[in-house]
Amino acid sequence: MKRTTLSLILALSLMLTFYNCKDDDGPELPNGAIQLPSYAQRTGDPSAGYDYLVYGDYVGHGVPYQAYVTAMGTGQNRLDRTGDNANVAYDFTAVDAPNGVRVVAANCFSCHASVFRGELVVGMGASEANFTSDQSELIPTIDLGMNVLYGNPSDEWDAYEPFRRAVLVVGPQTVLQARGTNPADKIAAVLAAHRNPNDLSWSEEPLITIPDVVPPTDVPAWWHMKKKNTMFYNALGRKDFARFMMSSSLLTVKDTVKAREIDTHFADVLAFIQSLEPPVYPDALDSSKIAEGEKIFNDNCSQCHGTYGDVETYPNLLIERNVIQTDPYVLDVYNTHTQFADWYNSSWFSKPPYDAFIQPEDGYVAPPLDGVWATAPYLHNGSVPDLETLLDSSKRPTYWKRSFVSTDYNMEKAGWNYSVESGPSTSDVYDTTLLGYGNQGHYYGDQLTEEERAAVLEYLKSI
Ligand code: HEC
Ligand code: HEC
Numbered sequence: 001m002k003r004t005t006l007s008l009i010l011a012l013s014l015m016l017t018f019y020n021c022k023d024d025d026g027p028e029l030p031n032g033a034i035q036l037p038s039y040a041q042r043t044g045d046p047s048a049g050y051d052y053l054v055y056g057d058y059v060g061h062g063v064p065y066q067a068y069v070t071a072m073g074t075g076q077n078r079l080d081r082t083g084d085n086a087n088v089a090y091d092f093t094a095v096d097a098p099n100g101v102r103v104v105a106a107n108c109f110s111c112h113a114s115v116f117r118g119e120l121v122v123g124m125g126a127s128e129a130n131f132t133s134d135q136s137e138l139i140p141t142i143d144l145g146m147n148v149l150y151g152n153p154s155d156e157w158d159a160y161e162p163f164r165r166a167v168l169v170v171g172p173q174t175v176l177q178a179r180g181t182n183p184a185d186k187i188a189a190v191l192a193a194h195r196n197p198n199d200l201s202w203s204e205e206p207l208i209t210i211p212d213v214v215p216p217t218d219v220p221a222w223w224h225m226k227k228k229n230t231m232f233y234n235a236l237g238r239k240d241f242a243r244f245m246m247s248s249s250l251l252t253v254k255d256t257v258k259a260r261e262i263d264t265h266f267a268d269v270l271a272f273i274q275s276l277e278p279p280v281y282p283d284a285l286d287s288s289k290i291a292e293g294e295k296i297f298n299d300n301c302s303q304c305h306g307t308y309g310d311v312e313t314y315p316n317l318l319i320e321r322n323v324i325q326t327d328p329y330v331l332d333v334y335n336t337h338t339q340f341a342d343w344y345n346s347s348w349f350s351k352p353p354y355d356a357f358i359q360p361e362d363g364y365v366a367p368p369l370d371g372v373w374a375t376a377p378y379l380h381n382g383s384v385p386d387l388e389t390l391l392d393s394s395k396r397p398t399y400w401k402r403s404f405v406s407t408d409y410n411m412e413k414a415g416w417n418y419s420v421e422s423g424p425s426t427s428d429v430y431d432t433t434l435l436g437y438g439n440q441g442h443y444y445g446d447q448l449t450e451e452e453r454a455a456v457l458e459y460l461k462s463i
Contacts, residue, residue, distance in 0.1 A: 386415020
C-alpha cells in the first residue's frame, strides 16, 4: 500500500471516531473549552428596572443634594429625568438617605454608561473613566465643605458618613495604572472585607485579607447579558444575576434589612439589562465584503463566539488560559487568593431563595460580539485599541495613547484613534508591559490573510 493511501485510511478512520464521539457526547467543543451551565433567573419588568437604576436608592448615602448642586452645577444630566434628578449628572442620583436627608450618590452609570461619539449610550462600558488616582484624596475637601455648611454632628453629616468611611477605605486600594481600566473587582473585594458576611454590618477593621494588587478590567457591554449563562470575564458569577448586581449597594448599605429591600428591585434591573440592544454601525458598509467575512468568521470564530444575523447561536464557552493565552493575571488573583470567594459563598448573598455563588475558572469566557465595533478597547483588560489590531497581533502597540475625547473614534478600524508611544509616561498611556495589562494572546486573526482580516472586520461592524 502506498504511504498516501495509508494516511488517507488513517485520516478517514480518525474522522469516523470523531463523528462517533460527536453522536455520543453532543457537539464537539473547541480545544480547551468548557461548556458553562445555565441557571434559572428571576423575571421582571424592564421599565421598572430602568426607573430603579436612575432613581433608586441602592446607594443611599452621599453628599447632601444642596452641597452637590452648589459645587457641581446642574449640567451633564443627559437623561430625561425629573425633579431633583434633572439637576444631577447622569452617573449620579438624588435619593433620600435613611434619615430623610436628600443626598446625591453614584449610580451604575458611572461605569455602565458612556458618552460615545457625543451621545450617552446606556449599557456601554465607561472606558473613559479615570481610576488612576486615589479617590479618598477628595475627602478632606468634602469634609471642609460639610463642616462649613452643616457641622458635625448634624443629620447631613450622618447621611454622608457611610459614604465617607467607604471611600476612605476603598480609595487607596483601587488605584489603577492606566486610564480607561476599571477596578470594580477590587472594589467589591475591599467592601466585602469590611462587612460581616452574615448581616453585612460595617467593620472598621478588615475581616479578610485581600491581595494588594488591583487587576485592571474593561467594563463589558450590558447588551450581552441576555445571551450569557454566567457573569464576569472568568465566569465566576453563578446563579442569581440580580443578587450579584445589587452588590454595588455594599458601598453604603446599613444591613441585610435594607439589602433585602434593594434586592427585590434587581429582578427588574436584570430585565432592563436583558432588553438592551447593541448600537448599530451608522456608516455605509460593503455587503459583498460582509458576506465574505461572514463565511470566514463562521469557519474560524463562531465555534467560540456563536453566529449572528438570521440564525443567532451562542455556545457559552470558557476557554482555558493556555489556549486563549491572553493576560492571565486576573485569573491568578482569583485562583491564588480565595478569601473573597469564600466570604461571598458563605455570606448573605449565597442564601436562598435567590442565592448566588462565585466559582472562579482558569480561563476567559468567549464573549458575544453584538455591537463589538463600538466597544473598544478590546480584551478583558482593554489592552488592544481597535479591531484591526485585535485581528493582527503583530500590529498591537506596546505603549499607546488616546485622547479620551468621545468623538475621536476610528470607524474604519473600529476602535480608538491612538498614537504609538515609545515608552511609559502618564497614565493616559496604556503600558502593556505592566503586570495584568498585557496585550498578548487571542491569535485567531493572525492565521488569516490581510484580505480575509479586512473582510472579517467589515463583518464584525455589521453584527
Ligand atoms: C466601579 C465601576 C462599576 C460600577 C459602579 C458597577 N459596575 Fe457592573 N461591572 C463593572 C466591571 C469592571 C465589570 C466586569 C468585571 C469582571 O468581569 O471581572 C462589571 C460587570 C457587570 C455585569 C456583568 C457583565 C458580563 O458580561 O458579565 C453586570 C450585569 C453589571 N456589572 C451590572 C451592574 C449594575 C446593575 C450596577 C449598579 C447596581 C453595576 N454593575 C455597577 C464595573 C462597575
Ligand atoms: C477558541 C475560542 C476562540 C476563537 C476560535 C476565537 N475567539 Fe475571539 N475570543 C475568545 C475569548 C476567550 C475571548 C476573550 C479573551 C480575553 O478577554 O482575554 C475572545 C475575545 C474576542 C474579541 C474581543 C471582544 C471584546 O469585547 O473585547 C473579539 C473582537 C474576538 N474575540 C473576535 C474573534 C474573531 C474575529 C475570531 C476569528 C478570527 C475569534 N475571535 C476566534 C475566544 C475565541
